[in-house]
Amino acid sequence: MKLFSILLLAVISLQGLFAQDKYFTKSGHIDFFSHSPLEDIKANNEQVLSIIDTSTGEVAIYVLMKSFSFKKALMQEHFNENYVESDKFPKSVFKGKMTNLDLSKSGDQEVAINGELTLHGKSAPINTTGVFNKSDDKITLKGDFMATVADYGIQIPRTVVNNIGKEIKVTFDLTHEPYQN
Amino acid sequence: MNSKKIIIGVASLFVVLISGYFLFEATYNKPHLNIEASAPEIIIDAAALVNDFGLNEQDANEKYLDKIIQVKGSIGNIKYKNNKAIITLGDGGLMGNVVCHMSISGSQKSKDLTKGQNITIKGKCTGHLLDVILVESTLIK
Numbered sequence: 001m002k003l004f005s006i007l008l009l010a011v012i013s014l015q016g017l018f019a020q021d022k023y024f025t026k027s028g029h030i031d032f033f034s035h036s037p038l039e040d041i042k043a044n045n046e047q048v049l050s051i052i053d054t055s056t057g058e059v060a061i062y063v064l065m066k067s068f069s070f071k072k073a074l075m076q077e078h079f080n081e082n083y084v085e086s087d088k089f090p091k092s093v094f095k096g097k098m099t100n101l102d103l104s105k106s107g108d109q110e111v112a113i114n115g116e117l118t119l120h121g122k123s124a125p126i127n128t129t130g131v132f133n134k135s136d137d138k139i140t141l142k143g144d145f146m147a148t149v150a151d152y153g154i155q156i157p158r159t160v161v162n163n164i165g166k167e168i169k170v171t172f173d174l175t176h177e178p179y180q181n
Numbered sequence: 182m183n184s185k186k187i188i189i190g191v192a193s194l195f196v197v198l199i200s201g202y203f204l205f206e207a208t209y210n211k212p213h214l215n216i217e218a219s220a221p222e223i224i225i226d227a228a229a230l231v232n233d234f235g236l237n238e239q240d241a242n243e244k245y246l247d248k249i250i251q252v253k254g255s256i257g258n259i260k261y262k263n264n265k266a267i268i269t270l271g272d273g274g275l276m277g278n279v280v281c282h283m284s285i286s287g288s289q290k291s292k293d294l295t296k297g298q299n300i301t302i303k304g305k306c307t308g309h310l311l312d313v314i315l316v317e318s319t320l321i322k
Contacts, residue, residue, distance in 0.1 A: 067308070
């Protein structure tokens with residue numbers, strides 16, 4: 001975790017040099033949705049940290065697992081204790097790049113986002129598309145992708161294997177502000 | 182004799198069903214912890230909380246994650262998202278604050294707050310990114 005903080009600091013400290021290219025939010029929204037014949041499970045997280053560097057197209061998204069809020073307290077408990085083991089792995093990180101970003105375009109544009117999601121101590125590639133929109137004072141990035149539970153070494157007990165989808169749909173909605181020093 | 186057995190059988194089935202229902206409600210449908218009504222487990226100044234996470238995040242996680250924390254500090258800034266207040270305790274800079282995501286009732290109580298005011302907030306700690314994060318927070322004073 002120390003290393004994480006140092007890396008994060010390193011990323012941020014670069015902002016002094018290229019401040020006009022950096023956008024960030026501390027209150028981005030991510031939710032995930034799992035569908036199964038027995039049960040639909042949804043959880044929201046409103047405390048997402050996302051940093052975009054428009055000069056390189058890089059995106060870094062940091063999520064606290066304990067910040068996911070479920071409708072049922074029991075689901076939230078199982079999620080934290082049994083599946084993602086949030087005491088051991090409190091954070092999840094996505095690092096990626098928007099490959100076809102065109103800053104001269106105004107309005108919504110579709111961007112390809114390729115990167116790696118680290119969750120539960122395991123990493124796997126994520127390739128998806130998102131909708132990018134840059135205005136004078138903000139950048140929004142919205143989209144979704146499917147994450148395969150097995151890629152992240154998350155064990156689902158046999159008794160509830162039918163209650164939880166093998167693939168989880170992750171939706172993100174991030175409104176960034178320019179970083180001002 | 183036979184009808185007695187049937188009555189006992191039906192009665193015990195009812196007992197099993199009813200206790201089953203309550204057990205189900207108590208576990209599967211148990212309510213979220215009511216943070217507003219719960220006593221704080223830890224009382225600390227915002228700066229000290231931030232400092233603890235800065236010193237050793239792993240130790241701080243063990244100490245503070247999922248705990249109801251009452252924290253005192255001065256307001257760096259207040260933002261609103263979906264009608265819910267997000268109150269930053271600290272200097273309001275890029276990092277090193279306590280960011281308190283207020284509950285709906287907590288947001289209503291926070292309407293008249295202004296930057297620089299010293300306040301006390303109670304919320305559940307979910308961890309540390311650039312700042313320490315409290316959720317479902319409510320205003321104490």
